[in-house]
Amino acid sequence: MTRWLDVEVGNDDIEINTLPSNLALVDLHNDNEYKLLIGDLGKGEEGPKLKVFRGAMQLLDLPLPDLPLGVVGFYASDTVPRIPPVVAVAFSSCIYIYKNMKLFYKYYLPSIDLSTSESEIWKQIMDPQNHNEEVIPILTENLKAVPHKVLSAESRNFLSMTLDQQLEYVEQMTEMPSRKIPEVACITTLKMHSIERQSVSCLVVGTEDGEVIVLDPHTFHQLSIAKLCAIKRTPYQMVTTGLYNVDYRITVATREKSVCVLKRDWSEGRLLFATDEHIVALEVMPTDHSVLVICCDNTLSCYSKKGKRQWSLSLEHRPVALTLVPVVALGVTLAAVALASGHVHLYDAKARRDTMFVKDAASVMKFGQLGQEEHVFITITKSGNLMVKILKRTADFNAHAASVESALTPGAGTKPWFIPKKSKLFLEQSVRERENPRAMHQKFQQELNSLRLVCARSLLQAHERADNCVAAGALNAVRLAAEVEGLGPVFRVTLILENTSPDKAAIGLAILFHVPPANYKVSNPYIKVPLLPPNAKLQFPTKVEEIFEDANPDVFFRTVTGEGGERSLVKILLVKEGRTSPVLAATVLMPPTDPMMLPYEKMQQGFENMALEAMEA
Amino acid sequence: MGLLDKLSVWLGRGRTEVTVLVLGLDNSGKSTLLDALRPPEQRVHHSQPTVGQQQDHFQSSGVSFSAWDVSGAPRHRALWERHYRRAHAVIFVVDSADHLRLVVAREELELMLAHPDMFGRRLPLLVFANKCDANHALAPMQVAAALGLERITDKPWHICASNALSGAGLTDGIAWLARQIRDLHIQHH
Structure with a gap:
């Protein structure tokens, strides 16, 4: 059972070449209908463009002067009624601010x-x-x-x-x-004074010189500027948490295999931790500020907010993208990791909760509200296709839910074992054991041995009787019945095998289907029957599909209540090991397939055949 | 059953009410649609999303309907099933301009049809492809295909385009529903 609904996207005219930072979900017209904004790098002749999607439908195509580095949408003022959010697109030299998708301001970093x-x-x-x-x-x-x-x-x-x-x-x-003139490296937003959806945010800009600049959303003057780290570090992805006026953290992935953190009132950021290999992407869990990173050495690691490594998973293939999947209704935040093999794994901490497969491998992922649907998973594949999936309302990511794989190897660093408190019963028992251990042990061993003996004896008995049954030859005591269910073309034939003998078991039996291969297809034509204990019944449901190779129109127009005739006879044979002739045989007259259930193209073909015949006549 | 009996059933039916359930995703136009079915002087112009549910009454072709307008917000959709048992008919409203969420509407419809209280019951299903005046709105047959209506075999269904704001298409759909309910009732006696 998949947890996702696939949205059909007309992929013919969509070709997107972009980076994770160039995707934004923005309520562009303030009507609670979120649009997808993509800064497209272009390909070949096509120049870079800013594309706006409503659902999977492209609304707008805005040419950009340079390759976009990041696209964000944010509210610039909190006047009532709300002014629609502005969109900022960062280039290496400057930042363009769009209002109502019209260029409003160009911001250059101070030289x-x-x-x-x-x-x-x-x-x-x-x-x-x-x-x-x-x-x-x-x-x-x-x-x-x-x-x-x-x-x-x-x-x-x-x-x-x-x-x-x-x-x-x-x-x-x-x-x-x-x-x-300093160059922009990355861009993000930070809420100013309220976590509300429509509250004002300021722009946070990371520069190639390793500085982080916070800009006022209204006047675009610098609110604060700080060096990322004492040693030169170049930011390339920033994640903000908290509020600018209260307390905030900016977690930054750098090109120098390290993650830095910058807090309110710090004039200089600090190194949080260093990784062995280059960082592909970084995310910060909103609940405990722990940092998730995927690295080039095929690992997904989690670090605490103090920079201590908590766990690390090795991935089967090279990770390509990382995004958080917060499902508010279930109270979980999953991390989606896309691999170069095309798999997208969803992790809840270390435990893998779901896996999706993207045909030509995902290159960029985003999860959030699109249109009016809250839980939308957007993927852009390597070849530039847009894929949209919606999380089902009934989806469940609990550890006990079906098709959830349990956590991988319980290696070092797992939680200590859960040992319940000692009960009174347990204490009394342990006292008794201490008083006379020898007698208790002997008694236990004795009982265990006698149990084993009883088991072995009854098994031997059953086996001998079953053998007798073979020797006798006649299998009078076994009965075979068949039930046919369904409207077709797929029927379920349930075979009921009953051993009426009061004391003999039957072994070595098998069921064989004998059908005209042109008319029927049996999913499992040979069924090996396990040991059939005395007075027991076994059921073997099998799928039998009527096939319409010839597409004969007569077949379609036979009466539903009538019989299928010669072609619908199915023989079921009960055979026994070491015997050349079948033990029992049953004939089942299959009902004809309901014409309403026929596959459409077969009907079509049938009609064409009929028309051809009519023309020939 | 004689003609007189039939007539009395018809008239009797007119006095008792038929419970119809109005379902659909949030912002598909359920409350606006019910509003448009009222006499003009009683209309209240909804603009806020429905919370929980509200009851409404209207008449068509001699059948009196008591409609349950249920909230379609994701967190309230789990409450739909409480109304299934007492429903005599279902009106499913779809925003035909919201292409993205057609799959969600299909999923909810399938969940509803597979529910034990609904499965196998021969109650009429009326689908309104609402907001047919909007840009990029799909034609009713396209909506029917996207919802997989052709696979419903245990219930009579009908789809028609509607515009709840102007009231276009509503009377046709409700008339079909009234006819179905009358026919079903006659069959029962």
């Missing part, structure tokens, strides 16, 4: 001065005396010596040029680069 060594070199490059083929390479080498991370875009651009291009470039240059 900073060049480092002294870099500006010194540029001064020399600008000097016309140095514009020759001897000096420029030396200056280029000097520029290369400056750490790459602190270089401005101009310097990097200059370094990537050939010597001829460099000479041409310096000739044309009129002004020395003096200031550097």
